[in-house]
Amino acid sequence: MDGLAELHTHLGGSVSSDILWTLAHEQGIALPVKDYWDFDRLVTVSDPRGVPDLDALDQIYHWTELIQSSPIAVETSVHQAIGGAYRSQGITTLELRFNPMKRNRGGERDLDHIILAAIRGLDRASLEYPQVRAGLILMMDRTFTQRQNEVIVEKAIGWSSRGIVGVDIAGPRPGHARYDYRSVQPMIEEARSAGLGVTIHVGEEGGDFGRQEIGEVLEVLRPDRIGHGILAAGDAELMRELREAEVVLEICPTSNLLTKALADEDAVRAVFRTFVENGVRFTIATDGPEMMRTHLRDEFDLLLRIGALAQDELDEANARGHEASFVRGGFRAARV
Ligand SMILES: [Zn+2]
Known part of the structure; x- marks a missing residue:
């Protein structure tokens, strides 16, 4: 297998604990722990049994996002995440996603400074690791106002010539209610017309309404890619549409196990076999290797070991990752 491709990893989960620890100290951030190993447990999913739910994961992100809330921290984080992915995993196509508005201390830091710092990190990594095709995805948030999300997409379009390659939306659902993805349709249309890739977090959990959300996203947002989408595995109509x-x-896979989105390895295998049998395209990622304490090769090993995918199917999923990347254009879903 040539270089690996990883398209779904959050900046808040992609930086190793030792670097976050130093960044926190450089900035004088007040931490609730004084020992490095306690800190390591604070900023990663340290219990092999995982977290109770996505809200608990959000608490971990709270710390990594706080530490990454300055231009220097964002620059270092992007630079380190790309270099680390290449050195440790041989990843040659990498997309990193982050929400700049969760890194500007409620408006205290200028958003353009944060985004340009990420771009500087990308540029530095490109000089050191010219073998890597890397790009940045700016994320909207389900807890944000319409205006906040509009600003994020305006920024993504404004900096699209400098390495911002796509947009996404994630974050907890307010009140655990079904999220109305139509609210971001105008922003997504603008991003698409500006040539940005569109990927959407949906269908990770939420049972029936999670499935309804996938249907709505496909119809209204017409994304190139979907983050997770595993709930579609139980629905013939959704799989046909995908x-x-x-x-x-x-x-x-590991992220889904740790957050209990999938109950066990049998459930992981069932999802993959169903998608393979139904011709649904997919690629493999970690969601954030450092926070999830897994790396892309571990994910491949897991899928092989549990019989979820055979080697040729893994190779195909990896090749699809390179093809489906938003970096330097090239890929758009069929009906866009
Ligand atoms: Zn994610």
């Missing part, structure tokens, strides 16, 4: 639209799912 297949026909040639949408690529970014599946993160």
Whole structure:
């Protein structure tokens, strides 16, 4: 297998604990722990049994996002995440996603400074690791106002010539209610017209309404890719739509196990076999290797070991990752 491709990893989960620890100290951030190993447990999913739910994961992100809330910290984080992915995993296509508005201390820091710092990190990594095709995805948030999300997409479009390659939306659902993805349709349309890739976090959990959300996203937002989308595995109609639209799912097996989105390895295997049998396209990712304490090769090993995918199917999923990357254009879903 040539270089690996990883398309779904959050900046807040992609930086190793030792670097975050130093960044926190450089900035004088007040931490609730004084020992490095306690800190390591604070900023990663340290219990092998995982977290109770996505809200608990959000608490971990709270710390990594706080530490990454300055231009220097964002620059170092992007630079380190790309270099680390290449050195440790041989990743040659990498997309890193982050929400700049969760890194500007509620408006205290200028958003353009944060985004340009990420771009500087990308540029530095490109000089050191010219073998890597890397790009940045700016994320909207389900807890944000319409205006906040509009600003994020305006920024993504404004900096698209400098390495911002796509947009996404994630974050907890307010009140655990079904999220109305139509609220971001105008922003997504603008991003698409500006040539940005569109990937959407949906179908990770939420049962029936999670499935309804996938249907709505496919119809209203017409994404190139979907973050997770595993709930579609139980629904023939959704799988048909995904297949026909040639949408690529970014599946993160260990993350799904740690957050209890999938109950066990049998459930992981069932999801993958169902997608393979139904011609649904997917690629494999970690969601954030440092926070999830897994790396892309570990994910491949897991899928092989549990019989979720055979080697040729893994190779195909990896090749699809390179193809489906938003970096330097090239890929758009069929019906865009
Ligand atoms: Zn994610």
